[in-house]
Amino acid sequence: MQIKYFSWIKEHIGKSEEEINLPHNVSTIEELMFYLENLNDKYKRAFEKKDLIKIAINKSYSSIDDKINNTDEIAFFPPVTGG
């Protein structure tokens, strides 16, 4: 599974993307976030303010309950500030 991070989430984690193998017990975005934040303190800090984190599955806005699978591209980013 491809995961992308943007803005301050990317900076907290220290990388803009990574490839992971989806663990067997992870089938939703919420479970993926829980899995990631328990990897180390960098992820913990990145996912601290969950209200402020937007999620995209395959470049489309998604919610925390959405199902995911190993071929998906997941992205985590803060509220957008362009324009």
Add this chain to the structure above:
Amino acid sequence: MQIKYFSWIKEHIGKSEEEINLPHNVSTIEELMFYLENLNDKYKRAFEKKDLIKIAINKSYSSIDDKINNTDEIAFFPPVTGG
């Protein structure tokens, strides 16, 4: 008194401006219009559709009841169509 005509009012009357001496019995815009439309058929036709005629006294929108005097600049024109 200076009188200016614009758009189709100007074309009906056949001139864009003229200098007149205000007759003694004319003290409002309404009386001036009555005086002008009785001069000849050109003016009569120009002032036929009174609802469609806008009035300015000294370059400021005015109404048919407004008082006028010999030093004023009066203008008659149709609803505006710029922009």
Add this chain to the structure above:
Amino acid sequence: MDHDLAKNIKIKIQIEDFDVSTETKILQYKKTGAIVNFIGVVRDHDERTSQLINSMTLEHYPGMTELEIEKIVLKSIQKWELTGVTVIHRIGKLLVSDQIVFVGVSSMHRQNAFDACNFIMDWLKTQAPFWKVEENDNQKKWVEFRQSDEDAIKKWKK
């Protein structure tokens, strides 16, 4: 009225064309975050009759036009916090696709710029003494005023 803003108002009635990029740059001050431009152009047909046209000629009431536009612009800067306002209106003969009018408004925040530009256009359409005559090979025809323009200004009276 903000003293600085008074310097940032430009009103021009001219025969010449205008350049939208140049006018946009002029509207840009240090505090400006948003610029909204309106550009009116000559359509190839009469709106009411759908008849094709070749050109139009714009006449106006020199002196009164500038005063009326100034009144509208002053109202807009009393209503919204703006950093600059430009109104340029062309007169004389214009061909299909020619630019007729430019209204540009700059502000710190975009909604003020959108509203002020919309407000100025709506009032200009009903108050500024310009008249259009449309021309094609066979005839010329004075454009009739539109009730929808009168109706448009009601939204600012709420």
Add this chain to the structure above:
Amino acid sequence: MDHDLAKNIKIKIQIEDFDVSTETKILQYKKTGAIVNFIGVVRDHDERTSQLINSMTLEHYPGMTELEIEKIVLKSIQKWELTGVTVIHRIGKLLVSDQIVFVGVSSMHRQNAFDACNFIMDWLKTQAPFWKVEENDNQKKWVEFRQSDEDAIKKWKK
């Protein structure tokens, strides 16, 4: 959707600057009577803290950005009768006074152009995945989202 209009949609994410006059001309079709442009520019200060800035850098989510802007533009042409729509958003490092975004809408009638341009900007502000980081001599700071941008889209949900 009008087949012709689909050809008149332009969406670009680019590092390079854009020219407002050129983009305005591109939006002009035979039926066009009105063009409304929005131009966002880099202010010299942070909105929340008022701290002066020297530059900002814009990053985005390539691929998703284009899809989100396309969705917004398609919504706008379903809602209003338009003749053309252009959205250009710059990325990378921008200095104070640089142009950030261009949204241009052309239509037969001005109110459609005003509303569609305003609608596209409001949705772009909350949906298109761009992030700004502001820079001055001492620090860099990710711009925080504004509640007022979230609130702005409510006017289109009535």
